[in-house]
Amino acid sequence: MSMSGARPLNPGRWLGVPMLMCIGATIVFAAPIRIWGLQLPEPVFAMVPAFAWAMIRPSILAPFALLVLGLFLDIFWGGPTGLWGLSLLVAYAMVLILRNAMTGQSRPMLWAWFAGVTGIAMIAGFLFTMLDSLAMPSLLAVFWQFLVTALLFPFAHRLVDRFEDADVRFR
Amino acid sequence: MRFREGPLGDLKVPLTWTAAVALIVAAVIGVAFLLADRRETLQEQAYGVTRQTVDTVARPVSGAIAAPGRWTGLGLDYVRSYFFTASENRRLKTELAEMRQWRDRALALQDQNDRFKSLLGLRTDPPIPMASARVVSDSRGPFANTRLADAGSERGIVVGNPVLNERGLVGRVVGVSRGVSRVLLLTDIASRTPVMIDRTNARAILTGDGGPNPKLEYLRGVDPIQQGDRVVTSGDGGVVPRGLPVGAAVKGLDGRWRVVLFADQSSIDYVRILLFKDFAQLADEQQLQAKALPPVTTEDPKTSILSAPVAAPQPSAPKPPAPKPPASAAQPQAGAPR
Numbered sequence: 001m002s003m004s005g006a007r008p009l010n011p012g013r014w015l016g017v018p019m020l021m022c023i024g025a026t027i028v029f030a031a032p033i034r035i036w037g038l039q040l041p042e043p044v045f046a047m048v049p050a051f052a053w054a055m056i057r058p059s060i061l062a063p064f065a066l067l068v069l070g071l072f073l074d075i076f077w078g079g080p081t082g083l084w085g086l087s088l089l090v091a092y093a094m095v096l097i098l099r100n101a102m103t104g105q106s107r108p109m110l111w112a113w114f115a116g117v118t119g120i121a122m123i124a125g126f127l128f129t130m131l132d133s134l135a136m137p138s139l140l141a142v143f144w145q146f147l148v149t150a151l152l153f154p155f156a157h158r159l160v161d162r163f164e165d166a167d168v169r170f171r
Numbered sequence: 172m173r174f175r176e177g178p179l180g181d182l183k184v185p186l187t188w189t190a191a192v193a194l195i196v197a198a199v200i201g202v203a204f205l206l207a208d209r210r211e212t213l214q215e216q217a218y219g220v221t222r223q224t225v226d227t228v229a230r231p232v233s234g235a236i237a238a239p240g241r242w243t244g245l246g247l248d249y250v251r252s253y254f255f256t257a258s259e260n261r262r263l264k265t266e267l268a269e270m271r272q273w274r275d276r277a278l279a280l281q282d283q284n285d286r287f288k289s290l291l292g293l294r295t296d297p298p299i300p301m302a303s304a305r306v307v308s309d310s311r312g313p314f315a316n317t318r319l320a321d322a323g324s325e326r327g328i329v330v331g332n333p334v335l336n337e338r339g340l341v342g343r344v345v346g347v348s349r350g351v352s353r354v355l356l357l358t359d360i361a362s363r364t365p366v367m368i369d370r371t372n373a374r375a376i377l378t379g380d381g382g383p384n385p386k387l388e389y390l391r392g393v394d395p396i397q398q399g400d401r402v403v404t405s406g407d408g409g410v411v412p413r414g415l416p417v418g419a420a421v422k423g424l425d426g427r428w429r430v431v432l433f434a435d436q437s438s439i440d441y442v443r444i445l446l447f448k449d450f451a452q453l454a455d456e457q458q459l460q461a462k463a464l465p466p467v468t469t470e471d472p473k474t475s476i477l478s479a480p481v482a483a484p485q486p487s488a489p490k491p492p493a494p495k496p497p498a499s500a501a502q503p504q505a506g507a508p509r
Contacts, residue, residue, distance in 0.1 A: 027232060032309040032318070032440060033240035042311045058190035063197035071204065075225045077310035078317030078345075078353055082204030089198050096194070129314045132205060133360050138382030141313035 014056065014163045015065045018049045023072060030076070041148040046073060047118050048152050050088045052159035054095035055102065066092055080132045083125060091121035110157060115150040122146045218330065218346035218353070230321055230351040233308035241440070299412060299447045302326040304352070306440055313381035316359035318342075320442055323350045331410065333445045339416040339433030340364075340404060341442055352444070357385050357417070357432060366417055366430075367405035371395050374405055377417065377430060384429040387420065396420050402430050412447055 022045040029040050046069045053062040070085025077084075094117055095102070102113050122142050129137050252259065287293075304322035322328060324347045332344040334354045342362065346353035355362055362379035366387070373395030375387040390396060400420040406413025418430035 027229070027308075028236055030233060030308045030310055031237040031240055032306045033237065034244075039309070039311055044312075058187045060186075060189055060193040063190070063194040067197045067201055070201065072225075074315075075222050076229060076308075077312060077315040078222075078355070078359075079310075079312075079315030080205060081208040082201045082206075083314060086198065086201040086205060089194065089201055093194055093198075096190070125314055128205060129360060132208065135360050135378065136380065137313045137360050138380040141381040141383075145312050 009057070009163060011061055014159075015049075015053070015059075015061055018052070018159055019065055019069055022046050022049060022069060026073065026076065042145060043148040043152055044073070044084070044118075044121070044145065045152065046070065046084065046088055047091065047114075047121060047149050048156045048159060050091045050121070051095055051114050051117055051156045052163075054092050054099060055156075055160045056163045058096060058099075063089060063092060080129070083128050083132065086128055087121045087125040090124040091117045094120050107157065111150075111153045114153040114156055118146055118149050122149075222346055222353070223348035226319060226346065226351045226353055227348050230307055230319060233319060234305075234321060237307055299445050300327075301443045301445050302328060304442055304444055306354075306442060307351075314360065316356040316362075316379065316381060317345070318354045318356065318442075320352050320354055320444065321350065322444065323347050323352050325349055326444075327446050328352050328444050329446075333404075333411040333415065333447060335415065335443050335445065336434050336437060336441065338436050339418060340411070341434045343411065344444060354442070357434075358383060364417070365405045365407040365410065366402050368396050368420065369401040369403050370397070371400075374407065375402075375428075377402070383435065384421065384423065384431055386423075387428040387430060390428060396428055398422060412445070 025045045029042060029045075031040065033040055046066070049062075049069065050066055053059065053066070066088045067085045070083075070088045071081065073079070073084040074081045095113075098113075102110065105113065122145065126137055126142055129135075302322050304320035304326075306318045307321050308319040310317050318341075320334070328344055328347050330344055330347055332352075334341045334343055340357065342354045342356040342359070343364075344352045345355040356379070357364060357377060358379045358381065360379055360381050362377075362385070364377040365374065366377045367374050371392065373390060373392040375390045375395075377385050378388045379385045387396070387402070398421060402417045402420055404411045404413060404415040404417060416433050418432040418434075421429055421431050423429040
């Protein structure tokens, strides 16, 4: 393949900035605010880069960035260390494997793919938690978090759109 | 010198494969982290320096982020109280009239209780000191339910301290650093709390599962629980003091007994952390560890009835007649009016 289309991405822009935004959004949504007795939802913002980074291009840095993001979630939320790191990597691996099938799909189809990959990450988290704590998490609570996370697709789509054409070798 | 201009500039590796290798390496690291994690043990040592550091950093950041929401809530409360003063006044008057009856009943019961205690010579638990704190961060997902409270080791808080709000038990402290402590909620999947049903004294273990209503497991006894029964801490195991209100029993959709937590009936903005670790602290430890045995007290030989015959043995002399007890000190006869 010719290097004429190669335009290496700046890791700070396509990895660093989304990572920081995810951390910021996670901290904001962890605020103990109740509106008419209802708490804020707790979506997994890190699913946005887990989906988009694999869609944009295969990368050596992205899995480690996801691992760091997952470790942050575990420590900040007070969960078992490594739980979200592994779950996000499972989702990332799925997108990487199915990348050729997803590329070029319409927006609603991509949303469905995003929801599917989010479901896989949640199932992975469910199984890892079962193994780690030897107890079964509430399916309703898992479903609720899946639902609010699946609504984050517009952000993932925006991130994919922003960097998808940056390096034509991976189109 | 840039990498591509160097001797390795012509080196080409397939990026897809290297990305896959990177993914596998990252996954192996993740597995190692998960295997090394000892969160479920809830021991002080398991709460590492990294978690303490993140908590310490997160406290001011989360506190600043939560502040506008808190101020908005306070402002809304102020406006609401201004516009609904009359109706609130009526409601409070009704509540006050009801509470007066309860106060009288509580005073009578307290008096009766004090008498029973003195009759039985009961030793009751001493009051437990507590520290107040504000919650600055809150995680509500299915795999972790914890909160950060802005009081830490400088206030005497240690791992294991129970945490309450004004309605009931919230959870317990699982990590402490300076100025901040991590509270594991009763709803967390790693939470296990010994409880009892107030009506029947039946014991159970309250087990969190990430949902809003934790399960009651290992319920013992025949028909030990009914819908709406009050659930309180049992104090078994010395983890939490006995009798802290937890919630009301309900039958879940899955057929299991669950608990609607009292603590959820109000916001958990402010919490009280009981500086209680186990029952050992309720006893005087120095007194328990004292090696010296108490002095052996014997009867005074001069006043002992055994000393009298020894001091003056006169077997031939007749014994003086014992004085008759007065009539008033006599035991009442059967059937006599008391």
